[in-house]
Amino acid sequence: MPDGQDLATRRNPFTWLVFRLPEPSRRLQVGIAIAVVLTQAGIAVTGSIVRVTSSGLGCPTWPKCFPDSLTPTSNSNVAGFHQAIEFGNRMLTYVVVAAAAAIVIAVVRAGRRREVKMYAWFIPGSTIVQAIVGGITVRTGLLWWTVAIHMLLSMAMVWISVLLLEKVRQDDAGSVRVLTPAPIRWLTAISAVVLTGALIAGTMVTGAGPHAGDKSADDPVKRLDEPIVDLVHFHADFVIAYVSILIALAFALLALGTTQQVRRRLYVVLAVAVAQGLIGLIQYWTNVPAVLVVFHVAGAAACVGTTAALWAGQRPRTAVREADAEPSTLVAK
Numbered sequence: 001m002p003d004g005q006d007l008a009t010r011r012n013p014f015t016w017l018v019f020r021l022p023e024p025s026r027r028l029q030v031g032i033a034i035a036v037v038l039t040q041a042g043i044a045v046t047g048s049i050v051r052v053t054s055s056g057l058g059c060p061t062w063p064k065c066f067p068d069s070l071t072p073t074s075n076s077n078v079a080g081f082h083q084a085i086e087f088g089n090r091m092l093t094y095v096v097v098a099a100a101a102a103i104v105i106a107v108v109r110a111g112r113r114r115e116v117k118m119y120a121w122f123i124p125g126s127t128i129v130q131a132i133v134g135g136i137t138v139r140t141g142l143l144w145w146t147v148a149i150h151m152l153l154s155m156a157m158v159w160i161s162v163l164l165l166e167k168v169r170q171d172d173a174g175s176v177r178v179l180t181p182a183p184i185r186w187l188t189a190i191s192a193v194v195l196t197g198a199l200i201a202g203t204m205v206t207g208a209g210p211h212a213g214d215k216s217a218d219d220p221v222k223r224l225d226e227p228i229v230d231l232v233h234f235h236a237d238f239v240i241a242y243v244s245i246l247i248a249l250a251f252a253l254l255a256l257g258t259t260q261q262v263r264r265r266l267y268v269v270l271a272v273a274v275a276q277g278l279i280g281l282i283q284y285w286t287n288v289p290a291v292l293v294v295f296h297v298a299g300a301a302a303c304v305g306t307t308a309a310l311w312a313g314q315r316p317r318t319a320v321r322e323a324d325a326e327p328s329t330l331v332a333k
């Protein structure tokens with residue numbers, strides 16, 4: 001039976017329409033939330049394919065591919081291959097939008113708690129912002145710092161999508177259960193801040209690196225004019241700090257004890273971060289081959305997603321009434 005608040009929300013035309021649909025199961029909501037995470041991370045990876053194949057201006061205008069055509073068309077200045085890659089990436093935006101719309105509809109229809117709906121609404125909202133920033137990158141001729149902002153926003157959206165997935169999975173009626181002491185959670189937050197530094201520095205390396213996104217000789221893409229070796233060192237310093245914090249977290253959690261789930265999440269972040277560091281090193285030693293850049297961007301999204309899961313996993317909402325239990329009492333053998 002709907003409560004008073006439910007009835008009030010149904011007066012809004014959007015919710016009135018949504019409530020014509022059948023109620024989605026929790027399983028379906030979780031499936032859609034997983035699709036949100038995958039599409040948000042996926043578009044960053046396909047965006048990198050655009051960049052390393054120099055297809056960034058394959059469609060030189062936005063939102064139309066050419067001033068007089070919405071889709072790729074025969075053009076003497078732009079090869080069909082570049083048009084197809086850039087246009088394909090733009091089409092993927094529709095999949096991202098579909099997932100973003102589906103999660104809002106699903107959680108509103110299921111009458112989920114307020115924070116779940118708030119996080120869900122954030123996805124279509126920030127997707128619109130990303131579409132605008134993507135358009136700006138094209139119109140500025142792929143100016144390096146606009147591309148960097150586009151990439152960093154994508155990473156922020158991966159973080160939010162993972163938090164949304166966690167919240168969708170949890171019971172609305174449950175209570176928050178703290179599984180680690182506050183200093184451990186602060187250290188996890190610090191790891192996320194340092195990871196952000198690594199991401200920002202990484203986009204600067206890209207800004208000075210060989211993959212500008214377009215190879216036009218007449219109108220070359222403006223690059224970050226700094227020695228790339230210095231920038232790579234700056235980037236790697238953040239990475240070393242990030243991995244060191246994760247190692248410190250692992251020792252602290254081993255000493256203090258926590259649930260098996262938190263421990264498993266930490267080991268996954270560590271494995272992903274080390275693998276990502278290795279890809280970075282190999283691409284540095286081998287003059288940044290295009291294919292490794294694509295893996296490196298996927299790895300960056302994986303670092304963000306797994307760090308977000310580690311953060312969220314330390315304060316899950318469960319139906320269990322152990323919310324006030326001491327972390328040390330929650331050790332999983």
Ligand code: HEM
Binds near residue numbers: 151198199211283
């Ligand atoms: C946790 C580890 C790491 C993370 C999260 C990370 C993240 C990133 C990000 C987000 C970018 C920018 C991608 C873009 O704008 O398209 C980038 C670029 C880059 N990173 Fe890393 N990175 C890591 C480790 C490393 C290491 C250890 C090295 C080598 C010492 C390295 C070398 C590079 C290089 C050379 C680029 C420029 C690639 C290009 O020209 O597109 N990275 N990294």
